[in-house]
Amino acid sequence: MKKKEDINLNTSFCGVGLQNPTVLASGILGTTPDLLKRVARAGAGAVTTKSIGQTSRNGNENPSVLAWDSGLINAVGLPNPGVADFMKKFHDFSPTVPAIVSIFGSSEREVQEVAKKIDKLPFSMIELNISCPNKADGMLFGQDPDSARKLVSVVKSVTKKPVIPKLTPNVTDIVEVAVACQKGGADGLCAINTVSGMIINAEAKRPVLSYRKGGLSGPAIRPIAIRCVYDICSAVKIPVIGTGGISSGRDAVEMLMAGATLVGIGTAAYYRGINVFSKVTAEMRAWMSSHQYRDVKELVGCANEE
């Protein structure tokens, strides 16, 4: 049994150092600099903003988030103030842990414009959200390998920051899209975004979300996320943020073993509070200690070896 304090959770992703492999997933709590800092204080190794587009959007009508038996379903629908007001809101942002800015757009030019503007802010990486199931244009680039590849290369041409496309599981073959993103010059990948679904309220006789369908997250999708990350990591060389249903230290270990370098955490903040990050890292230490691991990097991809 290793001493817990001897266990090293430090890691790095696309050249950015992190104190532990947990990342606040985009879409959860990432609306203000103060909230991102609070999540950092709660133990996250890195934080991600809510997705930002070129112009202001209100998102979908409520109900837009609900809890069901095995997770959440949401159709928030990319509400954001637009890149200009986002810049104002974050003008004096001084992140205490590496911060990732998530961006989206409905055309290559639009995404490129946002990336160019956002390049001035102190974010360590850019996440390309090409996988939102809750807007007509949300998955435009994420469901077609060729469009994904082109978008990545267009964004890469205007920024020096690492570019991390976030992939959707709502495709026939996620690996095809992952490989295309790598070809386009992606520095890393994030997988997965939510899984498209629907819940009907029987008494009201209609879908309970105003957008009717939504994205499933939480424990129900963890095996889907693990499988996607496992397959992606067998096919690409770039590092992956494994996201989808991670709620405990053991879940995180499982995701790292599938090949992820970092683990995204979002929905678990609903079940376990904002301190889920320090809880998960403490549980990781405990598990690693009783299983003779010293360094978190030893876990990465070990289930993927022949």
Next chain:
Amino acid sequence: MKNDQPTMYGIKRVEKNTLRIKTFFLEGVLSSSPGQFFMLWLPGVGEKPFALSYSGKSPAFTIELKGRFTRAMFNVKPGDQIGIRGPYGTGFRKPSGRDRICVVAGGLGIAPLAPLIESTGPAKPKQAGSVSVIYGAKTKRDLLFLERFKGRGIKHCTDDGSFGFRGYTTDMLKTMLDVNDISAVYTCGPEVMMKKVFELCEMKSVRCYASLERYMGCGMGICGSCACGDRLVCKDGPVFSSEQLKGMHDFGRYALLRSGKKVGIKSFFEWRS
């Protein structure tokens, strides 16, 4: 795992309080701590947060006509069904026998505090365990629950003097704090009023609890729509204590629009109405 979705409730009766305010009584039982809120769902229209104005066996929500959702709500009739999930958030602390509480309500801010007022006896400001109430509105016509709280010793204020004291609730609170030994102030109403209440309490070193309003998305602490600084109004609040309010730079100053755009508090409430 928790399943947290709207349950359908029938509307028993609708009471018209003023030209722009109605109270919707529900079939069934529904309770919460005063100040907690529920998300009300009108299928096909939307979902908004409201606090119970009557709690327990004959529960009700008191709602002011403002936007698209409340317009649809005003068409709801006895026998219709609405979806409800909750309660969410923190409530006002239940007064103990030793407390001397002063409630300061402005406008519709009386609604979430009404069940608390109802559960306490007539005000005897000098007596421990007593709850005094200061309640203000623009004119007499805008005052709610005059019959309900008859004989309760509520100190009413109106801007035009058409009922009770002519002036602001905060003028009255100042006198109250000077004359009586108040242990805590509970406030709900326009944010400019609550900010003033908080400042008066700070000067007198009296603990204040204020119920804040922000645009809400999920209501359960994850979407970040209702952020006030690093606090979530839906989960950490909506009721915040003096200690918390002191650290909330945005209180009385800034709020997020539905898009997440940060604006001055005045623009926010103009947009809300």
